[in-house]
Amino acid sequence: MRRDPLPSAWESLPAQQQPEWDAHPLHAAVLGRLRNAAPLVTHAEAATLGQGLAEVALGRARVVQAGDCAESFYESGAAHTAAKVAAIDALADRMAALAGQSVLRIGRIAGQYAKPRSAPVEVVDGVKLPVFRGHMVNQETVSELARRPDPRRMVWAYHASAEILSDLRARRRAAADGGRLGPWSSHEALVLDYEAGLVRHDPVSGRSLLGSTHFPWIGERTRQLDHAHVALLAAVGNPVGCKIGPSTDPDTLLGLCAALDPDRVPGRLTLIFRMGRDMVAGALPPLVRAVVSAGHPVVWMSDPMHGNTRRAAGGVKTRYLADLVAESREFRRVVEGAGRHVGGLHLEVAAEHVTECVGRHGDESALTERYRTLCDPRLTVEQASELIDATF
Ligand code: PEP
Ligand code: CO
Numbered sequence: 001m002r003r004d005p006l007p008s009a010w011e012s013l014p015a016q017q018q019p020e021w022d023a024h025p026l027h028a029a030v031l032g033r034l035r036n037a038a039p040l041v042t043h044a045e046a047a048t049l050g051q052g053l054a055e056v057a058l059g060r061a062r063v064v065q066a067g068d069c070a071e072s073f074y075e076s077g078a079a080h081t082a083a084k085v086a087a088i089d090a091l092a093d094r095m096a097a098l099a100g101q102s103v104l105r106i107g108r109i110a111g112q113y114a115k116p117r118s119a120p121v122e123v124v125d126g127v128k129l130p131v132f133r134g135h136m137v138n139q140e141t142v143s144e145l146a147r148r149p150d151p152r153r154m155v156w157a158y159h160a161s162a163e164i165l166s167d168l169r170a171r172r173r174a175a176a177d178g179g180r181l182g183p184w185s186s187h188e189a190l191v192l193d194y195e196a197g198l199v200r201h202d203p204v205s206g207r208s209l210l211g212s213t214h215f216p217w218i219g220e221r222t223r224q225l226d227h228a229h230v231a232l233l234a235a236v237g238n239p240v241g242c243k244i245g246p247s248t249d250p251d252t253l254l255g256l257c258a259a260l261d262p263d264r265v266p267g268r269l270t271l272i273f274r275m276g277r278d279m280v281a282g283a284l285p286p287l288v289r290a291v292v293s294a295g296h297p298v299v300w301m302s303d304p305m306h307g308n309t310r311r312a313a314g315g316v317k318t319r320y321l322a323d324l325v326a327e328s329r330e331f332r333r334v335v336e337g338a339g340r341h342v343g344g345l346h347l348e349v350a351a352e353h354v355t356e357c358v359g360r361h362g363d364e365s366a367l368t369e370r371y372r373t374l375c376d377p378r379l380t381v382e383q384a385s386e387l388i389d390a391t392f
Helices: 027-035 043-057 078-099 152-178 192-197 228-234 250-260 280-294 321-337 364-368 381-391
Strands: 061-067 102-108 121-124 127-130 181-188 199-202 207-210 215-218 240-244 269-273 299-302 342-348
Touching: 027 152, 027 192, 043 061, 043 102, 043 181, 043 207, 043 215, 043 299, 043 342, 061 078, 061 299, 078 102, 078 152, 078 181, 078 342, 078 381, 102 342, 152 181, 152 192, 192 199, 192 228, 215 228, 215 269, 228 250, 240 250, 250 269, 250 280, 269 280, 280 321, 299 321, 321 342, 321 381, 342 381
Parallel strands: 061 102, 061 342, 102 181, 181 215, 215 240, 240 269, 269 299, 299 342
Antiparallel strands: 121 127, 199 207
16 A cells, blocks of 8 residues: 555645644654554445445434543543443433434544634633643643644654554444444544545555544534645545534535535535524524535534533533533424434533533533533533433
């Protein structure tokens, strides 16, 4: 197999949200290391997941995609992976029981180490610091040194991902006997130095693979049609996702579908709608109509989390379960009203017991008890189960 990615379209295109490595002396060495590394996933694995997602697109299965907003490098060991997979299992089993269909399990796991951010700096205790961008880029600790982007973190991300992926591979073999599907890996394909460094081309089949994960997605902040992230995922054979927010117009969405699913292959493209509870009823129907009339056999997925983030009175970010329920139920009403199958849910869920989101009977004052997230507030498994119960 050819080890170097072919010179490709995305290299000359603009890209949002890229780390400023500030001419770090090891940047070039890291890029070389990634280009020569073994891919972390295989063509065959990506193809198997693509077939599973095709079943979802065709209405014969559903999918749960869940995990941390931002994974920690310090949670790549077996005990953490076991707890995270157990959380996904619990949610998938719940959805399977309610929906009466098999449920594909996908984690936000084994590579969710980079975060897009709305501002480049923040003020903490009166000190202005670069924001935390995920462990692939910097460290959340409140210090100038910790927040400095370090390209060596891309190599650490590779190794942390590899450790988790070998665990997931063993679990998939064991799960197949019990009839469960997955667990597969996914993350937002954000840092192009890392993602492009792990593209592998197979000259025999002529296909390219994004070797960093089974199921990459493009975030709401980097889905510009003529930019690098879309071109990169258009060029690889993995099943891919794209977040769709409330400001998306139907033509832009059709452009994304044409770029990412030109051959109209069921399971190739998952649209992950994250509209916000107040926007979904107005913004979703024209988007659904456009995709349906263009004939793209997409997976229709709801992310009820990212359009519903708020600041609690104490200043921390939180989400109210009632808002999430309202959005996911309206999503189901609109998609089914258009005669399409609701593929599933995309959720930020913690494996441990946290107090980051406000439950239907909870209040904000409890949020400080166990607020542990590196980025966005996550549901507990119990809260996520309630959301599934209320949706299906
Ligand atoms: C995320 O999934 O953590 C995220 C940043 O989502 P979005 O791109 O939808 O804002
Ligand atoms: Co998030």
